[in-house]
Amino acid sequence: MHGYFYPRTATGRASLIPPPPWYYSGDLVTIEYRTDPDRVRELLPEPLELAEQDPGAVALIWADWQSCSGSGEELLDPVRSQYKEAFAVVRCGYRGRTYSRCVYIWVDKDFAVARGIHQGYPKKLGSIHLTRPHPYGPAPRFAPGARFGATLAAADRRLAQAVVTLREPSPTGGFVNGHPMAHHRWLPAIEKGGGQALAELIESGAAAFEGGQAWVGDAELTLFESPTEELAELVVREPIAAYVRQVGVVWDGGTLLEKT
Amino acid sequence: MHGYFYPRTATGRASLIPPPPWYYSGDLVTIEYRTDPDRVRELLPEPLELAEQDPGAVALIWADWQSCSGSGEELLDPVRSQYKEAFAVVRCGYRGRTYSRCVYIWVDKDFAVARGIHQGYPKKLGSIHLTRPHPYGPAPRFAPGARFGATLAAADRRLAQAVVTLREPSPTGGFVNGHPMAHHRWLPAIEKGGGQALAELIESGAAAFEGGQAWVGDAELTLFESPTEELAELVVREPIAAYVRQVGVVWDGGTLLEKT
Amino acid sequence: MHGYFYPRTATGRASLIPPPPWYYSGDLVTIEYRTDPDRVRELLPEPLELAEQDPGAVALIWADWQSCSGSGEELLDPVRSQYKEAFAVVRCGYRGRTYSRCVYIWVDKDFAVARGIHQGYPKKLGSIHLTRPHPYGPAPRFAPGARFGATLAAADRRLAQAVVTLREPSPTGGFVNGHPMAHHRWLPAIEKGGGQALAELIESGAAAFEGGQAWVGDAELTLFESPTEELAELVVREPIAAYVRQVGVVWDGGTLLEKT
C-alpha cells in the first residue's frame, strides 16, 4: 500500500497530499493587534503558557498561495496548486521558548485541509479573498497609500474584513507569526467517550524562506459574530500594524515535542 | 479546553464537528458491479483479506444528506446540515468476519470531511449530483421506468457518471455496503520519514437505521481517468444491480479493532 | 446559426438554455409579511402602481428545483437541472389588473441566470439553502411543529435567514406570488449614456401547475444589510404567514405588455 495520506492504494497516486517537502509562492496580508490576554490564554492548553512579552498580540493573516510538491506538477494544473487561506496566530511559551500558534484557520481546497490535519492547523473551509498587488491597471502597487482589502467568510457568513493602507517599506512583516509553530494534533478515539486516540504537541516551521520587501501600514479591521465561530472573541483592543509582502516558503516536516 | 474536534476553545462552540450521535436523512443511489478481485485486493492492507464470496463486488453509492447533531440545530441553518457524497465500497474479511470498507469517497462540505477523518472514510472534496425523487413535475417518482442520474467530479474533472432505470420494488438496497465498516485511521508522524503517528483499524456502523421501500433496476455506469484518482481502476467487469432508496441513519461511534 | 440563447452555433447544442417549455419539480418555503408600502412603491417603475389591497405585502420565497427541457435529459445529468433560488415578490397594479413582480432574486447556476434574463427576473448569484422535507431521519415531515430553515447569502454576506414552524394544512401557499408576473426586460445601449437598447414590460406565468398539500405556519425572519443589496429595505413590519409546499410547474413563454 502506498500513499502519504489517504486514500492508500497500490500506487499512491490517489493520495490527497504528496510527501513533503511542500513549496509555496504567496502574497500575504498580515494585521497585528492586541486583544485581551485572557482571550489568548483560554486558547492555550497546558502546558502552553501565555508569552511573557506582549501576551495579547494577535496576527490575522490572509494568504493567496500557489503550492506544489517536489515535482512541481501541481503548478501546471493550477486547480491543484492554488488556494487561499485566512488564519489567526497568537504566541505562547513552552519550556522557556516562545512559539507561534495558529488558533483558527480557513482554507478553500481539500489538499490544504489535509496538510493542516498533518501540521496541526485547525483548518475549516472558508471563502477567502485578498487584493493582490499588480503592476498595471487599478490594482495596487507597493507604494505609499496603496490599499489592500481582505475578507473571510464561512458557512455563508462574513467573519472578518479589513482594508490595509500602506505607508512605507518595513524591515519586518510582523512578529506574531515569526516563531516556530507549537501545534496540537488531536483525534478523538473511535469509541464514544473514549478520550483521544492521538494527542501530540508538535513543533514545525519553514524549512526555507525568501521574501520581497515588506511594506507596513495601518488596517481597519472588523470581526463579525457567527454561531459556529469564535474568532470575534479575539476582540481588537489596540492595533499594532499591518503588512503586505510576497514570499516563497518550503515546509519539510516538524518535530514531536510531547504526547499529551 | 472544549471541542470534540478542532479548533478547541474555552466553549467548544467553534469545533468543526459536534460529538456523536450524528443523525442523517438521505436519498441513496447505489450501483453494484463486479470488478477484477485483484483490484480490490490491492486496496486491502494486511491483515484484511478478500471476502470469500463474490470478492470483486463493488458498490458505488451517491447520497444526498441532511444531517445534524442531537440538538438538530444544523437542520435550521441548512448550509451546516446538507451535503452530498459519492463513495466506493468493497468487502473484506478480518478474523473470519466479513466487513464493508469504503476505499474512495468525495463530499462537498468541511464538516463531512472532518467526520470522515474520525470514522476512517478517506474523504476528499468533490462535486456530487444525483437526481432526487419528487412527487410533482418532471423529477422521477419511485415507479417502473423511472430514471435517476448521478455524477461525480473532483479537481474540475468528471470521475463517474451513471443513469439508473428502476424496474421494481426490492427487498434489499444492495449487499456490498451491508456489513460493519472496517476502516483505517492513519496519520503520518510529523517527522519526515517518521512512519505513522496513528494507525488504527476500527469498526463502525449505523447505530440505528430506518428506510423506505428500496427499488431495484439497471445502471449505465462510466468511470473516467484522472491523474489524481484511481477510482477508474475498479473497472466494471459485470453489472450486478442498482438501487434507489430513502433512509434515516444514526451514527454513534465505533470500536478499535487493532493498532497496526 | 442555431441556439435559443447564446452562444449561437451551427447546431445550437452549446446554447446556455434550450427553448421553452421548461419543466420544474420543487420544494418551496414562502414567508409573507407586510413592509412599508413606500418601500414597495419605489421599486415599481411607471406605469406600474401599488396594488390596491394590501400594498405592502411581500413574499420572500426559497425554492429547491430540479428543472429540465422537454427532452428531460438535464434530469439525468443533474448538475444541469438542480438549482436553488431565493426571491422577493411584491404585487402591483397595471391597467386595472393586479400582478406579482419579482424585485430581487438570487440563484446558484448559470442556466437559471439566463432564464431570468429572458423572463425579466433580476437574477444574481447567491448561496441559497432550505431544509427539505424527508420521510426518514431527522429532517422534517409535513406535520404540526415541523421546522424548516432557509438562508440566503451573496458576495460572502448573509442577506436573510428564517425558520418556519408548521401549524396545519392550508388551502393556499400564499397570495403575493399568485398573480401573473409583470416584469421588465432592460438592457442598456452599448453607447455610453445611450439610454436603453431594450425596455419592455412583459407578462408571464406558469403554463401548468400541480402541487401537494400546502402547510401554513409562522416564521422568524431576519434580513441583513449589505453594501451591494437592498433587500433589507423591505423591512418586516408585520408577519402574515409562512408556507411549505411541493410543486410541479411548466413555463412556456409570456406576452409583451408594452415597450417602455
Added chain:
Amino acid sequence: MHGYFYPRTATGRASLIPPPPWYYSGDLVTIEYRTDPDRVRELLPEPLELAEQDPGAVALIWADWQSCSGSGEELLDPVRSQYKEAFAVVRCGYRGRTYSRCVYIWVDKDFAVARGIHQGYPKKLGSIHLTRPHPYGPAPRFAPGARFGATLAAADRRLAQAVVTLREPSPTGGFVNGHPMAHHRWLPAIEKGGGQALAELIESGAAAFEGGQAWVGDAELTLFESPTEELAELVVREPIAAYVRQVGVVWDGGTLLEKT
C-alpha cells in the same frame, strides 16, 4: 428608478454592475492556433465574413482579473473585483474591416456574466485556473523555460487544458484578439416563437491599455468534448504560438454597428 443594470431601485445601489468605465488589472495566458476555417465560418452570422488573412486563426485566452468601477471600491472587497475567465476568439470581416469576435467564454462571477450580457460576450459560468507569475517560491517568473498551466471546466467536465513554456520576450501578445470586437447582443422575444426582441451587432474595445513585456513560447493544448459545449469543434490543426503578459485595461462603452 436607478441602476445601470438590474435590479433597479430607488438608489441604484443593488445594481449587479455599475456604469462604465470599468477598470481591469490582469494576467493573461494566450494560445493561438489554426483550426479548419469552416469551423470559424459557421460561428459567424451574416453579414460577418471570414477574415481574409489567416481565417482559421483562433486565440484561446485565460485571464485572472481584478476589476472595478471608477470608485475603485470593489478592489477593497475583492470578492466583488476578482474573477477568472477563459474565452475563444476568432477574427471576421465586416464592411471591409477586420474584427475580433469572442465565440465562447466562461467566467466565475455573476458581475462578469452581466458585463458580458451588455458587451455581447456569450458568458457561461465555468471553473477557470491559470498559473500566475510570482517573484518568489516555485511559481514561475518571466524567463526562458518558465511554464504556466491553464485549465477550463464547466458543468463538472474539463473542457480545455494547456501548458505554456516561455521562450523569449515578444513584441506582441498575439494578433487574433487585437482588433475591435464585433459582437451580437441577442435576446429572444418573450412570446414563444416570437423571434428576437433584441438583435444588435455592436463594436467595442479597450478605451485604454497598458501592458508589461509579453513573452512568447509554445503550448501543449487539449480540448475535450462535452454534451453541452462546442469548443472542441475548434480543433487544433496547427499551433501558432503562446503568450503570457500582465496588462491593465479600461472599457468604456461601444458603438452600435447595426440592428440585425
